[in-house]
Amino acid sequence: MPAFDTVVVTGAAGGMGTAVVADLLSRGYAVAALDLPPNDPWRDRTPTEDTTGALSEIARGTASGRLSYRGCSVSDGADVARALDEIAATMPPLLGLVNGAGTLETGPALETSDEQWRRVMDVNATGVFLVSRETLRVMVAQCNHDPSNRRGIVTISSNSAVVPRAQMAAYAASKAAATHYTTSLGLESARYGVRANVVAPGTTMTNMVMGMWDGEDRSAQMVVGDPQAYKTGIPLGRVGRPADVTGVVGFLLGESARHMTLQVLTVDGGAAQH
Known part of the structure; x- marks a missing residue:
């Protein structure tokens, strides 16, 4: 096995997570997949794929x-x-981390409960902090400084980190925190040869999004936009797919991005327009 060829992926059993895992395996990496344990009380409230089924199928293939x-x-x-x-x-030494774990709570800000706020922040912001810190700790212990700058941390955030979203205040705040933490961490991790970047998708067809749509396909509405909700449409004319995101994640972990760090790459078909 080549050095630094393991990538940790959180949220690995979700729709985006399984796509990331499959893509990284196809690129030749070893993958350490993390997701909620089966007995976690939040598993039933988190729209993920069946952990053993989805990941086992990938493993067999x-x-x-x-x-x-x-x-x-x-x-x-x-x-x-x-x-x-x-x-x-x-496992073989760590090459990278993909912070993919996420959860979503929607609704008016005035009706957001303390529990909903804490849950979104715990997963989307604190989770990025904890996993990034521990991954960097292991990376530094395995190799204090990698002059090739091959190692990297990639956080899957959201375009809502920079564009206000009605009915999504807690989620947007958590993604803004995750984004700024990751890029700030990159300033400190650079001395160890570890890059830190962010991928910011827009609306993407995953189980989490379908759950927000109550199982209906609202792609056409997303493309057009909703002025009453202050939401622009998607200039490229379609809702994103997980593969649109996984390719960018793979790029940021690869050789071609060795001189890229502290960057936020938006993958939303032009929806953010910022």
Whole structure:
């Protein structure tokens, strides 16, 4: 195995997560997949694929023993540290991290409960902090400085981090926090040869989005936009697909992006227009 060829992926059992895992395996990486343990009370409230089914199918098709799965709550610091220690002890050295775990709560800001706010922040912001910190800790222990700058952290955020979204205040705030944390971390991780970048998708056809749409396909409405909700349309004329995002994630972890860090790449068909 080449050095630094393991990538940690959080939220690996979700629609976007399984797509990221499959893409990274196709590029030859080993993947340490993390998602909620089966007994987590939030699993039923989080629109993910079946963990064993989705990831096992990927493993049978492409992994050749390069895929491992661990139940891990990204908002639990002890759980995250334990998972990263196990990965460091059992898998090839770390090349990268994809912060893909996420959750969504929608509704008027005045009706957002304390619990909803904490949950969104715990997963989308604190989770990025905890997993990034522990991954960087392992990377530094394995190789204090990599002059090739091959190692990298990629956070999957959202275009709502920079564009206000009605009915999504908590989510947008959590993604803004995750985005700015990642780029700020990159200033400090650079001394170790570790890059830190962000991918900011717009509306993308995943289980989480379909859950927000109550199972209906509202792609046409998303393309046109909704002035009453202060939401612009999508100039490129379609809702995104996971593959639109995974290709950018793979690029940022690859050789061609070795001189890129602190960047936010928006993948939304032009919806943000910023």
